[in-house]
Structures are given as structure tokens and as C-alpha cells.
Amino acid sequence: MNYHASSVGATRYVGERTPRKEDGRLLTGRGQFTDDVQLPGMLHIAFVRSPVARGRIASINLDVAREMPGVQAIYTQDDLAAIPVQMMSFFFTPIESPVTLLADGRVACVGDPVCMVIAESRAQAEDAAALVELEIEEEAPVVTIADARTGPLVHPDKDDNIAAEMGDEDMLEEAIQPLLDKAPHVVTHTIRHQRIAQSPMECRACVASPEGSGEMTVWMGCQSPHLAARYVALVMGLPQESIRVIAKDVGGGFGLKNIPWREEVAVVVAARLFGRPLKWIEDRYEALTASSHAREQEVSLTIGLDDEGKLLAGWSDYACNNGAWPMGEDANIAVHMFMWPAYKLPAYGFVTRGWYTNTMGLGGYRGPWAMESLIRETTLDKAARKMGIDPVELRRKNLIYLPDQPVTSNMGIEVTDITPGECLEKLVANVDIAAFRKEQAEARKQGRYLGMGIATYIEPTGSAGAMAPMTGETVQLRIEPTGKVVAMLSTHSQGHGTATTMAQVIAEQLGVAYEDISVFEGDSAIGAFSPGAAGSRQGVIAGGATWKATEILAEKVKAVAAHLSNAPVDAVTIDGGMVHVEGAPEMSRSLKELAEIAYGEPARLPEGMASGLEAQFRYQPPPMTMTSAAHCCVVEVDAETGFVKILRWISSEDCGTVINPGVVEGQIAGGLAQAIGQVLLEDMPYDARGNPLAATFKDYLMPTISDVPDFEYLHANTPSQTIGGMRGVGEGGAIIGPPTLVNAIADALAPFGELGGETGEVTLPLTPSRILDVIEQRDVSGHHAPAEKTVAAPVAEEAPAEPVAEAPAPAPALAAASIDGDWDMTLKAPMGGQTFLAHFETDGTALSGYLSAPEGQQDFSGGTFEDGRMKFEVKVDKPMKVTLKYDLQASGDTITGKCKMGMFGTAKVNAVRA
Amino acid sequence: MSEHKIDLTVNGHRHSATVEARTSLGEFLREGLGYTGTHLACEHGVCGACTVRVDGVAMRSCLMLAVQANGCAITTVEGLAKPDGTLHRVQQALKDNFGLQCGFCTPGVAITLATVLEDNPSATTSEMEEAMSGHICRCTGYQGIRRAIRQLAGEPA
């Protein structure tokens, strides 16, 4: 159903550049950010953080610090442990690293919080924090992904430094390599993506105020007060209703503030323990070095193409630095899921891993899976250059256009209405590529290097129903007795302007003036659960919920008016806050008059109708809504200085129904600016000792107005299947921006050779010195041999590095019959553990049996059992078709080993006699 | 910690206070006087969020001590609009052009542009953009701010 065509009111609001409701307070200094909250008796917190990357805490001496003026308390983990906390990921699954709010005996990264000082002012708290004497026995840290593969264990109780792992290594040999071997053209490309500090302009912030025996009001910089309240309650084991989170204004989130993390939860716990309101405002130094970081990935992609440029097969190897305390161990499976649904690629395989290191933990950042577009689109351009094919032509040969759909990707994702090809066509129709190529050739003769980059992509948005926190949205709406409209939403804006866009939908659908609508959000006491800003979802889902709730309310208004006027419902229209009856102008009433009757004189309403004018709707949208785009950018690279100047950037995106072009373009632009930062400027490097090297905005280069060009926009507006037809647009710019810009730079530098040089590796950011490396034909991998890992001499009594666990030695052979019977088996899968009953029967070396869980039983046969080694396969249909390949070793009353789960990687298996 | 008595005006209101020598002007305006519209986003002079006008000059209030403002006339973002609520033309231009999203950088941006225009009511786009180069905005990609600047310079936004 295309709801867009059926507005109630005659006045158009959807699609207009309506000025934002949020701006009035924000422009006049009347917003309410967390640091603006002052409470009577409130105390201030400063954290004492580890100055070393890895080691055992030998002692913490608080004596001097405690004597400092204004100090009320200093807590260590021993104190906070009075309230047990189990940290969770965004998906509400337990964090697998042994993370605690404050360091528990060991530190695992520089910036690890060790103590919290509570004092009368922040300055006093900082004074005292500086006097806490921390003695740490420093150990050689694991800093890079390469270190993690071979170095000591980041978490000594783990088997290895692999935080998460998926993919099927065997698939390369079995299925992909044979196709690559036959392919006339094979191209490999590698990208090293630097570590990013998300850097919202408002750093993290939390004020916690204990009230009564069990209640707490918390002001927090977050992306959803509902999710923050649910998270805090969950990790502390409290009833959710006991925690109210308020976040009226938040100065940017970008994924960093998806969930409360150690410091925020520590503030809540400390407020409960100390019984006074506590405030923690992160400073920029903490934000840069001790807020969760993002990206830091190494990925390579190999593709095979036929002589025409059609893709034949692809293989990717991906690694991501999870740091010590990721906000959820992550192998970034989404990179592989979304690498190819927009392209015709018959065969794809991968291995993907997240690695623990002694660096700050991994957090979310706008388009966390964005590497799929970066590696794919840059590899395609490299292939186009090698094969002498126009990059647009290469994409045309492989992209999925509307007539090709529905189609299911090689990873099982069904696409029904994506338009990357259509966006590309619209883009090239608006850019004179031929003229540019002429200009480029002319410029090269004069020693000027122009380049054009093009990229296409699709993005899953508005996801709902597949993961615990990714839900629908509730909208509660009422027309007050005053005739004005109030909406209560579960949305949250950290700049998104949700109050604006939702009010536009209401105004259009209800026939009331935009100015007469007040929107309340930003408080977990308002509306119902939603994860707020996460996964480009609010415009899609809250937009749909608002659309429908407004329709329900409009129906009620019409029914009341029809009843009062003795007219058919169809004859009633609402416009400009007036309710009209067709053919009876004398019957026109204001919404106020109607509302006064609906609230005050219920006897005049149709029989059985509830009094008042209220409506509520919770929208559960389709599981996923795809957004598509194609971008083009033109650059000039100065061959003398290595500086890149962006001359033009055109975005051609399809985000379905556009509620407010000003808001949509603002989202795209913000993401593109971050993309420009990632490609050219931003970098959070670590030295070999595990020290973060960008501690201020003088070291961490944020894009400024002079780094970002004027963007041009083309909107395609293909309505989606959702109510209202919107598609999400929050993350797109940050996903498609990096490949567009890297491709433009590579095109400009083509006369000097490939951007990745002989090694085929591109390292971000492309700083002037890295670009000069290309121009001057130096080793351009950017992967300069890491500085010798010399942890300075005075590291006393360095603990011997724990060896990476070896594969367990084969257990002694056992009598065959000894495994027959029932076992309690645990499968430790990347998405959480599973426990079930396993029944084995042996006949000589033949093995059969079944696995049984409450959800059902799976029989298997055809397995083998030799010398205690058990091998068998189980086919599973749900949630996806996959063959589980077990390889186990029995030893007495225990069985251990592995289960390979196709692309979902390998799980560890343990079993004991039932 | 030495303490000092200061007198100053903020947005035309007179204030007297005793401040610690180390208290920054930004912190004092926010916590001492309640002008929370001034935002501190880096406290090391790079981002511009904390910009206020001190005796007609745009200053980073994180880099100036409260004691240094003794006797000064200060304008914060709260003092830009007219008392009747009419927005300053810089505020209006930012609003008209989606020049803000989260609004955290906005107070500093508004003060800087207002000060440029105060000094030279016919400032050009390039003069205003140059002044903007001392401000970091993580949200907008500067598109709306650039359009606001063009509107303020009398060009098509």
C-alpha cells in the first residue's frame, strides 16, 4: 500500500524543508545537555586511569588523595563489586571479555579506569585523582592485529586472542580458488583502515540521582533513553521501571553512545552506593583516548572476472582490532553479508575475525560494516583500471537493477526493491563524464592531477524483529482539549531532528498546523521501548508509526464530526485545524471545539466511543528496508604537496519518501564529512607500548569547513514497503563516502601507478606524505615496519608471556563403547552459547545418534569414531541452511573439540556425561 | 587556591563573584552564573564551541580565566536574540538553512559569525568562512552553515 498518496490534510508538509522544532532552544542556548543538569547536593567524579597498556595492579594507595580538599570518597573495583554487574553488548548478550566497571587486578589498555574519585567539584576530583598512587607491574602489550596473532594473551583466561570468528576457511580451497584459477582476470586489493575516535562534540556524560529506596533518575548522553534504561537495569539486575533515563539534548552519538559503557554504569552504581547525586562529564582527553574507538581493520579482497568484466567469484579475509574491552566481541559478519547483495557475484567466501589487543575497546561508529563498500568499490575500480574498462561500465555489467529483482544474494539476503543501478544511471546522467575525462587529460599535460571517483552501494536500514534491541516504535498522540496536538515518541535525536520530521508527518496527516504540534521524546518515561538512533531506523519506523497513529486519530476526529453533524464520515475533512463537512459550511468547527466536546461532553459522542481524542500505534515494519545510492566525487591532487582538494561531490541516493530534504541532506552531508575525515585526516595511532598518540584535537584532525566541499544532491524517491515509504538515511554518507573519495584519488594518481603500489595495500588516512609516497614511487604500503617493540627497560619483573594455547594434544584412545549414551553438550557459538543433549551410538567405527534441545531433535548417522576421535555432520535448516561439521575428541567422561558451522565460523564444543 | 573577586556584565546583566584563579571563563559562565548555552567541547582551544564575546572580541572561554574577565562586558549565545525573542540574524540564518543538528557546536558558531558581522556588517562569504575555520562541527558537514553564511552575505543560499 502506498500510504504517501493518502494524506488527510490538504496542506503539504511531507517533503518540505520545514524549519526544525529543535532549533529554537538550541540556537538560543536553552537546550538541556547532561552537563547543564545541576542538582542540590550533587558531587563530581573524575576517573583515575591506567597509564600502561598491560599489567598487574600491584598496589593502589589512596592515602594522600583521600586527604585532598573536597574529596568525599574514592572507589576501586572492590567497592563497586558490592553491586554485581554483568556488562552486555548492544544485543543484550554478555560481554565475553572479563570486563568490570573498574580494573579488577589487571589493566588491559591505557585509559582503563582504575579508581573513581568523588569530590565536591570536578577540579577537586581531578586534583585528588592525580595523587592516587598506582603501582602496576607492566608487561609487554599486544597492540596491533599482527601482535594479537602471535603475542601473549590479552585475557589470560582465554585460549587465544581471537575475540570473535566466522567464515569457512575450507571454502577457499573447495569452492572459490577453483573459480579464481579459471578466471581470466584476478584482482586483489588490501585496505588498512586506521582507528577512529568517534568524537561527538559533546563527550560522554552521566548524572545519576538516587531517589527513595530503589529508584534512580539518570541523565545521560545516549542514543535512546529507553535503551539506556533497559541496559542499566539489565546489567545491574534491577527492574527496568526503577531507572528513568532523561536525555533531552545530546551532542552527537554516532554509535559511540549506543549503550552506556563502563563509566556511565560506574556512575550509576556509585550513586547507589554513595546515596548522593553524582555527575561525570568526560573531558576531551578521555574522549579521545578512553572512549571506545572504531574501525581499525585490515581487509583484503580477491575477485575474479571474465573478459567482459563480469564477476565470477570473490574471497575476503577480514580482521578487526577489538581492543581489550569491546562493547561486544565482533568479527563484523555484516561486512560480508552486505558486500554483495547489490551485485551479481555467483560465489563468495570469507574468513573474518576480531582480535583482542591491549588497546581501547571497539565501539560502534556510523555504518559499522562500512568496510564492505570501501573494499568492494575500490577493488572494482582497481579491476577496471587493470582491464581498461570504464568503472561505470564495470558496475553496469554487475549491478542488480530493478528488473533483476527479487533476487537472493550469495549470503542468503533477499533483495526486492534496491535501486543502486538506477541511482548510478541518475548520477551519470547529471555528470558529464566525457567532458571531465577531456579536462583530466588536458590537466595532466600541465602537471595537474584530477581524478573522478564513483561508488555504488546499498544499506540495510530500519531493521526490526531479528535482534533483541532492534524493535518497532510506539507513537502516542492526542489532540488536547485546547485543539493543539501532543505526540509522545520513543525516538531520540542527537541532531536527527525527529521532533521535526514526526511533526511534519502529523501535520500533513491530521490537517493541523505544524506550529500547533508539540513533540515529546528524550525520556524513558515517555513512549515505549525503542533503540532510538541505531541502524538508520527512526525515519523509517517511527515515521511509519507516526503516519499510522495519526491516521487512526484522524479517523476518530472524522467519526465524531460526522456524528455531531449527522453526516457521512466521508464528507468530513480536516484542514488548518478546522473540521469541515462537505456541502455544509455552517457545520465547520475548530479542532478545539470538537476536542472540548470529546473530552467534556462524552454523551455527545457516538455510542460506545471512548472519550477524548487519543490514539496509539506501535509499528512493526518489514524486517529490513534497503537504501541505495551512487556517489561521484572529483578531486585535484597537488603533486608538489600531496594535498587533496575536493572539487565536486554529487550524491544520488534513494531513501524513498523524503519527509524533510533539509534533514535528509543534513544526514548525508554529516556522514560524508566523517568519510572525508576518515580518508584524509583522522587517525588514532598507538605506539609500540600501547600509548594512544592523539590526545587533543591538535593531534586528532577533525574535518573543518575548509576540508568539506559543497555537496550536490539527487533524490530518487522510490517508496519502500513501509508505511509512509521511507528508507533510512542516517549512515549512508559515512558508508559510501570513503570508497568514492579513495577512488577519485586513485584515479588522479593513476599516472603514477596504483595507489597501493606493488604491495597492493592502501593505508588510511591518505595523508599528504602517503600521497607523496605514491607520486615519488616509494614503498607506499604505509605499513612501515612497526617500531621495534622495546618496552622500556625499567619494566620490572616482566611476567612471562603466556603462550597462545596450542591445540589440545590428542587424548589417549578409549574403548569404542565408552561414548555410547547421553551427554550434556555445550556449543560456544559466536552469537552466544547453546546447551543441548547429545546421544551417541557406536557400531565399530560407525557413529550415529541425535542432538536434542527444547526446540527439537536432529538425528544424524554416517559419522566415524576412531581412537576417541568423533566426526559427524548435522544438517540444520533454521535460522539458515547450514551443515554443522563436528570434530570431537572423547576422553573419559569429557568430550571436547570443534564444530564448523559453514559461514558462521567455528564453535568450541564441550560435553560431559549426562 | 587563590580566590579573586570579579565584577562583570553578561548579556547586560551585572554579576559579582569570587572565583578561584584557575577557573576558566567558560566554566565560570556555565557553573557560576548558569549561562549553560556556552559549551565546552575540548577545553584546549581548538573546537570553538566555547566562544563568547568579550568586550566585542570573540574569545575562547576555555582559554581565558574568569579573573581575566574582571570588568568586561560579555555576550553569550543567550544574549544574541532580542529580549522579545526575535532571533539575531545569524541565528535566523542558521535556522533557515539547517545549519545545526545536535546544536552542541552552535553557540560558538553563532557568536563568531555575529562578531564578524558586528565588526563588518557587509562581511563577505570568504571572510565568514575563514572565521568558521576555527570551529569544529561533527554533525552537519558544514553544509547548512555555509548556506547560512551565503544568506548572511546577501547571496543566494
Ligand code: FES
Ligand atoms: S572548548 Fe574552547 S575551544 Fe574547544
Ligand code: FES
Ligand atoms: S551540530 Fe552537532 S556538532 Fe555541530
